[in-house]
Amino acid sequence: MVISANIRFFPVTHLFFDKNITFANMKVVIDDKIPYIREAAASLFDEVSYLPGAEIAPRDVRDADALIVRTRTRCNEALLGGSRVKCVVTATIGYEHLDVDYLESHRIYWTNCPGCNATSVAQYIRNSLIVLKRVGLYNPAASTLGIVGVGHVGKAVQQAVGKMAGRILLNDPPRQRQEGGAFVPLEEIEKCCDVITFHTPLTTGGEYPTWHLADENFFRRLRRHPIIINAARGGVADNAAWLEALDRGTVGAAVIDTWENEPDISLPLLEKAFIGTPHIAGYSADGKANATRMALEAVCSYFGIKPDFTIQPPALPAGLRPSDDEEELELQLYNPLDDSNMLKASPWDFEQLRGNYRLRREVWQQEGSNRYEDKPINTSI
DSSP states (O other): OEEEEEEEEOTTTOOEEEEEEEEESOEEEEETTOTTOHHHHHHHOSEEEEEOGGGOOHHHHTTOSEEEEOTTSOBSHHHHTTOOOOEEEESSSOOTTBOHHHHHHTTOEEEOOTTTTHHHHHHHHHHHHHHHHHTTSOOGGGOEEEEEOOSHHHHHHHHHTTTSOSEEEEEOHHHHHHHOSSOOOHHHHHHHOSEEEEOOOOOSSSSSOOTTSBOHHHHHHOSSOOEEEEOSOGGGBOHHHHHHHHHHTSSSEEEESSOTTTTSOOHHHHHHOSEEOSSOTTOBHHHHHHHHHHHHHHHHHHHTOOOOOOOOOOOOOTTOOOOSOHHHHHHHHOOHHHHHHHHHHOGGGHHHHHHTOOOBOOEEEOTTOSOEEEOOOOOOO
8 A cells, every 4th residue: 555645734733734755554553442443444554553552662653654542642752752653643532642742843743533522421421410310419400500611522511411400501711712602700600500510621731721620729619519520631620629628518429530640549539429430431332433433534634545434333232121211211321320339349440440441322312202222323434
């Protein structure tokens, strides 16, 4: 296979540069935990190596043309220096593990998969609220729900929980500055909300840093003993301050999917959490298939390969029971307490529980029906 690359695009800096390089015997290194990718990759590339993400080393990428990774692979000079890698794609929304400055300064194209698992996270939030409602910790009609970060995921959460709150408040300073609209400051979220759910990226600099956005001061300013949910990035919430707030009763309940210092998470915080899961909120088969599709499309686009492939996710689980209770149907498909119970029983297996997670499905329900049916996944290229 001989591939020519011409004009390429940096997605964040919006810089173009011209190349006239020919790639022969193209080699791609891929994280071995990325699902639904092997058959498609075999049909697209000359040579493919599958390796554990955390173990990908300089010797593995020295003669590679492209990498497809997850968050466990640090793509920086230590890994890429002296290699022939020209393209790095992360099959995730977040890209904190990519040294963007290094990549761009060395003319290495990179991209992430924004919004790939937005509806997966929305399913996690909605079903967590259903569980909280059923045990008497959440009253939708009487509650105000605050969403901090209203990008792809935050918007999906807003849509998914629309009828599960009397009022929804949105906080997103970058969007407010750019668009105006009905956003509120974080102080209003702290004062008015019975549920606060975080869906921001993790940033440490710039005008709106999100590292420890929920810090000790945030927790002390809370007025309504809210449920706090973090399914964004672990560093968005100061875990030590969160634990203290739970001990004081400032926070009514915690739903935690993303933690500081993963996989060595705070065991006291896990014990106090109503739901604590191993960073799997976005781990639906649908979201993963979407991320895999986007990652392969990105590599194909860069190298001028025709993206002729399909991705086949698993079928719906057997045994879903018809019910007139929509929430019961949703919990049959996915109950986050199941994942929480497994992590609490074996917290030292955080990485294994995450890496070997049995991907759940997202589905749609026909109007007027009490049966779920397969939701098509857009994988036709």
